[in-house]
Amino acid sequence: MLKRFRQSLIAKMILSGGVTLILCIFLWTGFNVYFFKRNVVSNAMSDINMVSDTIMLALHYAMMLDSEEDIKENINNISKQEEIESIRVYNKQGLIVFSNIPEEIGKVIGQDDPACNACHQYTPPPPTLPLSKRTRMVDSDHRQIMSIMTPIANSEGCSPGPCHVHSKDEQVLGLLDVTVNMDDKNSMILMFERANLGISVVVFAATFLALFAFSYRFIFRPIRRLIAATKGISGDNAYTDIDIEQVDEIGTLGQAFNMMGRRVSDKHRELLEQREEYRNLFDNVPCLVSVVDTDYRVIRHNSAYERHFGLPMGKRCWQVNKGRLEKCEACPVDRTFRDGMSHMSEESGMSKDGQPIHWIVYTSPVRNETGEVVAAMEMMIDITHRRELESKLAASEHRYHAIFDSIPNAVFVLDRQTLTILNCNDSSQEMYGWSQLEMRGRSFMNFFREGEAGDWEEAVRNQAEIELCTHVDKSGKSFFVFLSISPARFEGQETLIVTCTDVTRKIEAEQQLIQASKMTTLGEMSTGVAHELNQPLTILQAISNLLSRKVTNRTEVSPEIMREMAEGISTHVDRAAKIIEHMREFGRKSDLRTMPVQINEVLERGFEFFSQQLQVHNIRVIWELEEDLPLIMADSNRLEQVVINLLLNARDAIEDRWKGEKNNADKRILLQSFSTPERIVFRICDTGAGIPPAIRERLFEPFFTTKNVGKGTGLGLSISYGIINDYGGKIRATSWEEGGACFEIDFPKAECEL
Known part of the structure; x- marks a missing residue:
């Protein structure tokens, strides 16, 4: 029972909630006590500091009059207050000059004394220190006292005058030490601590008991009822609603649980129906399904498997599927048993009718509760019809290659991006002179004449036809081709099918007609050309006649006239040559x-x-x-x-x-x-x-x-x-x-x- 209690939710809530509550209460109590104690000490320091300031004001007038009696009287009167233990005045040498305790007057306090060390730990000692640095707590005879040292500063009234001779450079003339008894304050702090502790214990007990009673009444008892109902759901009995009369989250949980219980009962009934349905699906699935144990015996199978191979009758899988007398060399079931993974392979065998069949088999492991492989499931897909189609496809591809190679024109399959030749037919070898192996992997643009490939590259990629272009065969001979281009997919990539038709003879015949037409045109233009040539020739004849007369008459020709005639001859000779060159260029055969x-x-x-x-x-x-x-x-x-x-x-x-x-x-x-x-x-x-x-x-x-x-x-x-x-x-x-x-x-x- 103790073990059950430790493992119960209520024990965990008591432990976690109780520890958390205790920690929170003690943190709260400690914070209150710490804050109260700090506040009391701070107030005490402020009070003592205020008393020190009051004493300084009272002593200032007497010091200015140099009246020791007044100083003693003031110190004795102030020290009569109940909590003040002592009032001392030290000079710069540590000598107690005035005190309410007569026995202390004349004593010298060293710099290592706690009263002096607060200032003399610095070199040089500072003229002022904050209140916290000037305050010290002293334990004496089971009592605790608080002492505050206040420096007596050198003021304007102290340095001049006949009685006090102090240098203006001196900042501190002495110290005022006031000690106060802290017993009352400590008693008040102790009483506050005890009161807070008592209140914390009461708050903890009351809160813990209230939480425990509430949790037990509204949480743990309903949970027990839910647990009992859950155990009932796990059995085969029909679910009975539980009644939780609470209008809160637990009540809502009870209603949801009732709804869940009813649904679980319904689902359980549906599950039984589905199990029967899945059994029917397993038997009626069109794939061949069997389960093979570790001894390779067929222990379960569906109807399709039985139709193909008949009843296994406890035989091993290779005996049923393939009619073998021993295990297959490459067995996917065996690999599944060895590595616990799924495998796939293509197999062939004989049906129960003696017909050859082919199938793809997928194997997957069947594991027990501990994860150990205890059987293998085989799912076989009959691909006999696909194999027949593959044979027909192979024959069709053979016919395609035969047609492809027998086309009289050159046919190329090009990569659409790079225009690299992927495949070509036999006619391309006859047309271009390279073997098919040499042409595969070459760029199709290498067939164009040098300098023209860049002009045709975009046209080959984007146009359906190129009416006329010039290609070069392996020997360097040029010929004219007509290109028919169509996009296609070849072996999974974007390609171009290019058919090249040799039109050299047709073009040569057309060129002969064109050349004849040119000659006819030149003949028709002969009159105009003759007139065009006649003008420069007439001018040349005139210049020649002029020179002849000058020579005959032995007339001297000035250099200016000679230069003008020479320029005229050159100009009209160039004009005639240009006309003749234009006619020659027009009349020549074009190289296309x-x-x-x-x-x-x-x-x-x-x-x-x-x-x-x-x-x-x-x-x-x-x-x-x-x-x-x-x-x-x-x-x-x-x-x-x-x-x-x-x-x-x-x-x-x-x-x-x-x-x-x-x-x-x-x-x-x-x-x-x-x-x-x-x-x-x-x-x-x-x-x-x-x-x-x-x-x-x-x-x-x-x-x-x-x-x-x-x-x-x-x-x-x-x-x-x-x-x-x-x-x-x-x-x-x-x-x-x-x-x-x-x-x-x-x-x-x-x-x-x-």
């Missing part, structure tokens, strides 16, 4: 090198080459070019041919419309360029007859022409359309509001600006 191009410069060069033709036909040119246009990616030589083709068409359209008109002819061509946020646009408009809406859709078809037979091949606009399309541009034919036709061409801005 794509680079940043300023469209305004192309318009100016094309016009410069064709300006004489327009002047001959009295055609006025209007310029509306936007300054500082962004660049485009193209070949300036090919674009110049587009400009000249359009100028030729504009000239012919103007001539057809205004034939026979002289004074009223409105022969104008507008050259205009401007930019939008995404595109660069230039327009060539004329005041010719215009283009009927019915034939606008056929303008860019090969061999289609509106000119008379023998005046056009029908290839100019078709070739121009192909050149513009190669660089991602668009060309449209519209009507000009001024009358006539207007061709508008736009290109995307270059990714990099120069």
Whole structure:
């Protein structure tokens, strides 16, 4: 019973509450006594100090009169008070000059005496000290007295005069020592201590008993009833409500406990129902579930397991699952028994019907109350169908690789961020000359000509098609390709599928047509070029004739005239050479090198080459070019041919419309360029007859022409359309509001600006 009492809540509350209450009461009592005692001593010190000040005032007048009788009389009268023990006056040498005890007069007190040591412990002694430093407590004959030393300061009335000769530098003339008996004060303190102690004991006893009675009545007794009810809940009996007639937290706890008890009973009933439900779930779960003991015998299984393998009949797992005669070499159940962890593996075996089956098995330990592994649970997922699908997938991948490698065009799989080649087909090896192993891991941009890779990098990442670009094979030979690009995921990463089509033969055929068109254009411009060359040649002939006459007539030519003729010859030779160089450059075959191009410069060069033709036909040119246009990616030589083709068409359209008109002819061509946020646009408009809406859709078809037979091949606009399309541009034919036709061409801005 004593042990039960020590372990009970009431004993713990008595111990903890009682100790806490005792400590609090004694701390409170000690604080009161300490504060009272300190207050009494402090008041006593103040009283003695006030008495000392009173004595000093009483003695001051007598000292000033040098009347020893008055001093003695004052000291004796004041010392007659009941609590005053002694009043002494010391001079600076420690001699007792005056005292209410006659036997002490004339005695000398040393500096090590407690009365003098308070000041003489400092060097030099201070003239003043606080009251606490000047006060001392002395125990004598079972009594306690308090003594206060008060210095007698040197004042203005003491240093001069016939009777007292003191130096002005002296600060202290002597000491006044007043001692008071503290017996009454100590008796009062002792009585206060005893009274507080008695009150503390009474308060502790009353408080402890009241708390104990209250706790027992309103806490411990209801708790016992709750404990008894709890023990009843743990059994199989139905719960019976307990009645706690308290309107407080314990009463609320009792109501909550009753509610909990009813719910626990309901939950217990539901738990039994759920246990039966879980048993049914275990039996009916579609996965194969079995429990194997440490001897590897199947001790429990569900219906799905029985359907696949039949009844275990106490056999070991390898006998039931795989029809083996001995344990498997790699067994997840065995690993679970060894380390107590869950494991997974893929297994194969035979069903009870003799069909091969495959499954994934997960094992987990079954432990007893002490944590020891006593069995292992196997959960097997039938993956036979998945294995069949994997076989079909492998066959499909084989067909994919066969198709991938048999595509006649080169196909590359690129990393979207770095453009590194991840995979390629057999045709890429034939097209580029490198083996597949050599190309994997290389950058796709290495296939572009030196200096062009940076211009095409963003286009490869972001465009679906690149109409025309130049690649280089392993031998360094250049060829033209058409790129078709589509994003995809390859082996879990973002990739680009790039199909490269060799269009070299097609481009070469187009180049032959373009070159023929250039030659035709040069032929049509021969008259204007001849006139353009005739001017410098005429001037050169005139200079030559002048020099010949001067030589024939033996006329001296001044140096200034010779210098002027030499400069004229040089200027017109340069002009003729520039015309010939422009014709040669225009007539050469383009190398299709794509680079940043300023469209305004192309318009100016094309016009410069064709300006004489327009002047001959009295055609006025209007310029509306936007300054500082962004660049485009193209070949300036090919674009110049587009400009000249359009100028030729504009000239012919103007001539057809205004034939026979002289004074009223409105022969104008507008050259205009401007930019939008995404595109660069230039327009060539004329005041010719215009283009009927019915034939606008056929303008860019090969061999289609509106000119008379023998005046056009029908290839100019078709070739121009192909050149513009190669660089991602668009060309449209519209009507000009001024009358006539207007061709508008736009290109995307270059990714990099120069």
